[in-house]
Amino acid sequence: MLEALKHLTAANTRPEELAAQFSDLHPALNSRQAAIESERCLYCYDAPCSRICPSEIDVPSFIQNIAVGNINGAAKGILQQNILGASCARVCPTEILCEHACVRNHDDEGAPVKIGLLQRYALDHMKFTQHPFPRAAATGKKIAIVGAGPAGLSCAHKLATLGHEVVIFEAQKKSGGLNEYGIAKYKLTGDSAQREVDFLLQVGGISVKHEQKLGANLHLEQLRRDFDAVFLALGLGTSRELGLTGEDAPGLLAAVDYIAELRQSDDLSQLPVPAQCVVIGAGNTAIDMAVQIARLGAQQVTLVYRRGAQHMSATLHEQEIAKANQVRIVTWAQPQQVLFDFAGNVSGMRFEKTHEVNGKLQGTGETLDIPAQAVFKAIGQSLDAASLNDPIAHDVKREKDKIWVDDHYRTSLSKVYAGGDCIAPGQDLTVQAVQHGKLAALAINNDLKAKV
Structure with a gap:
């Protein structure tokens, strides 16, 4: 996955030092602290x-x-x-x-x-002798869920408690979605994401099939035929492009790809780390990328955004985390050109300074060159078009680059529902995806009962 950085050397830091860098961002409360805080x-x-x-x-x-x-x-x-x-x-x-x-x-x-x-x-600190939500009597209905991220897992659990049988189809080798592959390692440490998945599955009635990708070895038409309902929790699997020449050059890649590799790595000291790098973006993923590469040992990390700090989607809290980790934040600058060395590797990025004129972003003509051996794109994700490329899936109504749903998470296709980051309403937050999954499960259950 990190072929674009294979020309770079690994982090020059001992594994135990790196482990300390990726300990909990916020230490847990002990029992005394929890008692005082709750009061x-x-x-x-x-x-x-x-x-x-x-x-x-x-x-x-x-x-x-x-x-x-x-x-x-x-x-x-x-x-x-x-x-x-x-x-x-x-x-x-x-x-x-x-x-x-x-x-x-x-x-x-x-x-x-x-x-x-x-x-x-x-x-x-909970200690249940059995799963706290027993299943209802079996309904004989089977629901397919595509995607084992927060929305898919939440939907599966709620449907299982209502007595339905659920099969989850997941493209990756592990369940968890963003929690497993996309969150900063200092936020979800160790195997916390997998332990949560294991607890959720203890409710029973849920099976998971990994390395099943919609549009490749899995097709919506077959799912509609074999199941009573289908819930699409596809997430946003494709990183947006900058639209510049040389975007596939060694040294330039999507931030989410590096974060996924980092989260799955058993030895952080083996990850390639540039001395200087640029992160392009303004959201939490951009902050996560910048902070983590700084903690891995990058000497100069610059986060660049085309508008002002007040427009950044990353919260002020996240921005303060970046600053505390010596991340330099440059605003009012948009990517203009990828710079290369004699070997054809990325050596930096040229930005054009910007400003607003009557509320619209415009370039000033003045440029800024930032040296970097790696440039990480964190300018947003979009729906993977390949996942909806079979004849039936192609008919799913879109709203811009997301799936359209009604107030009950129904898509334009009968028996097909959707939720999480892949749909138009709501924010791209884990907690929002969980809520989508839960509400979609209730909608599916109500529709199935209405048909009976």
């Missing part, structure tokens, strides 16, 4: 933290359970709404969601309850 919650009746939560977790209720020592009760309350609550507690942007809405987050106090860490505490 700070005011248990608001009309809790704004719950109202803003995309997965509708009853935040005051689970925190109160922690306060009285009922850890399993807290965990069950979280999982009832968000079966992937453990990973969401680590990666969800709580600083712009529940913790931002917390009533303690005001000028006088300015310190919201640490909801994310409390959620993580409950789910890390």
Whole structure:
């Protein structure tokens, strides 16, 4: 996967030092800290933290359970709404969601309850003798789910609890989707993503078939014929292009490809690391890429965005993480030309400085050259067109580069539903994908019952 960087040397850092660089970004609470923090919650009746939560977790209720020592009760309350609550507690942007809405987050106090860490505490310390959500009586219905990421797993779990049989078809060798392959290693450490998948599957009634790619060895027409319903949780599998000459040159690649390799690596010291690199983008993936390559040992990391810092989709919290890791952020500059050395490898990137005129981005004509042995693209993902290339799938209605769905996650094809990052509504957040999967499962269940 990292053929584009094979000319670079590996990280010149000892494995134990690298392991320390990729330990938890936010250390977990111990029992004493969790007890003290839970007592700070005011248990608001009309809790704004719950109202803003995309997965509708009853935040005051689970925190109160922690306060009285009922850890399993807290965990069950979280999982009832968000079966992937453990990973969401680590990666969800709580600083712009529940913790931002917390009533303690005001000028006088300015310190919201640490909801994310409390959620993580409950789910890390739960001890169930059996799965907390037993399955309903078997319905005899079978549902196919394409994609074992957060949306697909959430949908599968909810359908299984409702008594349906579920088969998940996953293109990768492991389940987990973004949690397994796309999140910064210092956010989801170790095998936490796989442990969460294993717990979810304990509900029963769910089987997973890996290395099954829609449009290659798996086809929508067959799935519609063999199953009572199909849920597409395809994610966004293709990185957008810059549209510049030399984009396939050694030294230039998609940030998500490097992050995936990093997350699957057993020895981080073997990863190729440039002395200087450029990351192009403004989202959380761009931040994740820049911070991780800096922690691997890159001496100069520059993140470049074509607009101003106020327009970046990465939260201020994420931007501060980048700055704390000595990532230089350059704004108002757009890629213009890839620069090469005599061997044809990337040696830098030329940018044109930009500004806004009547709300529209325009180049100024002034250029900026940034030396780099590697350039990582983090300018967004789009739906992999190859996944919907068979005759039936080709008829699925699109909305720009995503799949159109109605209010009940139905696509334009009968029996076919979709959710997660591959559909038009919502944000590209893990917690939002989990909610899509859960609501789609309820819609599928209601439609199947209506047909009966």
